[in-house]
Amino acid sequence: MRATVGYLALSAALVADLTAAFPVMPRGEQHPTPDDYYISLGPRPYYLIENMTESPLKSKLESCENGPFEITAWSIGHRGGGTLMIPEETVQSTMAGARMGAGILECDVSFTQDLGLVCRHDICDLHTTTDILLRPELAAKCTQPFTPANETADASALCCTSDITKDEFMSLCSKMDGFNATATTPEDFQHGVPFFRTELYDTCGQVMSLDSYIDLVDSLPGYRNFTPELKTPPKAVPMPFNGYTQAQYSRDMIDTFIAHGISPERVFPQSFTPADIYLWLNEYPAWGAQAVFLDEDGDDPANFTTAVNRLPALKASGVNIISPPINYLLAVGGPNNDTVVPSDYAITAKNAGLEIISWSFERSGPLTRVAADDDYYYSSIAPIMHYDGQMYEVLDVLGREIGLKAMFSDWSATVTYYANCFGFKGPGNE
Template sequence: MTILKNSANERAQLHKSALHKLRCQCLTLPLAIISTFLLLGCNEDDGSLAVILPTLPPTTDPIQSLAYTYGVRPFYLVNDMDESPLKDELLACKGQLPSKTDFSLAHRGAPLQFPEHTYDGYVASAQMGAGILECDVAFTNDGELVCRHAQNDLHTTTNIVATPLADQCSVPPIIDANGTLTNAADIECRTSDISVTDFKSLTGKMDAVNTQATSISAYMDATAPWRTDLYSQNGEVLTLKEHIALASSLDMKHTPELKEPVVTMPFNGYSLDNYRQQLIDTYKSAGVPASDVYPQSFNLEDIDYWISNEPNYATNAIYLIDDSNETAAGKIFDKNDPTTWKHSLAEIKARGVNTIAPASWLLVTSDGDGKLLPSTYALQAKANGLDIVTWSLERSGPLKNGGGWYYSGLGDAINNDGDIMNVIDVLAQDVGVKGIFSDWPATISYYANCKGLK
């Protein structure tokens, strides 16, 4: 029996056939299986090929074999580091064989170069050694869960505005009598505007739009110069069920993030609790053990719900934190001043949360002379027995100008791309994080493999 991984064209053909109830020897294949792989065997009666339905989900033995690779980027980053013992140590690992590590969490796949939450990006993240794969979860208007970073980002992350589905958007594109796009800054397309069938007809693209554009093509053509559209040709989007099947076939663990609805809830009778429960039930139905699932949310009430109703899955639940959801009223968040925090770390721990995931800049501070140190926030999290993961490395452009939001307060210590490795080292060795989300997982995998972090 031979396992065949489909090319983009083959996958597209299979999707089309699946919609017409593709049958082989009277056997109907679910779309999630067709979109990921086929098992082909020989029909003993006539020697023809027969499609054999595999058992899903493969939560123990991987179906797709992978050749792990770092590519060139980790070596570029290490070479770009200032001279230091850490640079010497990382250079000494240049001949190591890449391997999978749960310390490397794939943030939306590999969106530094691949459209986020797409098949190709997910597979690329696995090939780079990421052990845990993220799906940001949103819902369609017929109650299906799909992988999108926000309920209202279809206009920036897919080709919807260039399709007839644009008319169904909450704020559709407006084209005047002269053929000019007149509302580029206001367009909004939500997963809840369309059905799951509509969603599956879309193509993912790099997350960016030109809000000053006067045409649809110019609106969509806005990828940052330090990213690329080289791998944007396929852009296959996935439902949560398909994502689970793919991650399991790649022998990866799962970290779904429940995204905040932008519609008024209940939505057509669908409540927040329905949404929270459906996410967990989807993993249960797929047979994925709770130990392999790390449900996330920026909403502490979502974590409360899972603690009360799904304690097994809540054990690994991750409370995501940045200044948007953990700033005290009337304050500006300061990672070194507990009076500016909405909740103390002791309160969060007492609530039953085991793991927090602050943005990386909340965990690292600088002494003002270029030395990176754990922040007060990081030290108090450790003191209160909280496990820590963090997000998201490789999300900024070149770091020669300080790195922007993801490196807030670290400008004196950040002046070249190689400094990413110094940040990773402080997070791993001094803060003691259990894993790092990255838009390019190979960077984290290289460091983790070199340091023996599994």
């Protein structure tokens, strides 16, 4: 009994201390004021720093361990920002990225059968990112119905946002991206999440339309900005789609922000398709000035030099922001050929006057495995990646040597910590 009383007294004292440190929000108040909104980074940045070898960079990062931490636009929530653990393109991922200090939050924009605009990383990924195959009435509308695995073929399906209406899309539950190639039932097909992610929060992530994403981000405490990516339709969804052209699709995305009264300086529209970038530059110049040209043309090694050489021409044509994956920007160098250094791509882009936003941090598993797993994001430096603490060494090359404008991350806390430690404010706050 005495132990219980002592425990209760200790608990009461602890609650009192926590209450003093962290104001309790009244029930039903969904969005606290900026002054009451605490940035919460959790244990991961500290794990990464602890895993680093001793260096001035480690000492600097350690010196920032108690903050204070604030929202920074240098930290962009990729697919929301909580994707390492939480289903992507959802309210929950967006809220997680916001709580981890991301000052810019992403929605990948796809269109539905009735031309509604919704947040989904790929127009045709519903079979791996939602529960559509568990909804018989909607699964029947998929471009390719579920086919069970057999002795000669993996299980497969292909379900696109363009297969269903906006209202039908909004009825779906989002799940962690993945599938079980050996599945013989739609239920078994739902699994297969990469080992370094988790299904702990796989409990019906709330999907978003472009409208609801805008309203959510605009309602968040602190000043948050937007980066919508216009998804390029795959071959399974040929354009024009029932008369809907790529140009109109591009216009509709910008017009949605205009209809919500969002100022263009708060929006960084993205596309892999050059025609989208030039349409925004020509028809929406205030928006096009911040357009982000996503570049993956160097994925084929035979094309990489061409991708580098065209960068000055892109700047001359009006493009201001280039956005390659991080592997394009990094190379192995140094006296002993064991150091991460800026690549020719990075140097050429900076010399051309292009600002650089890159993607995506925390998209990979443990760095001990990147070479064996043929990881995409660390492919240019994989031979010298051996432990997770090197992530901050990589980020430091990107941040201080290359001078990124901002960094996308699937776990925003990692980038937010670094940006706060070095005082990086991000676009619009330099």
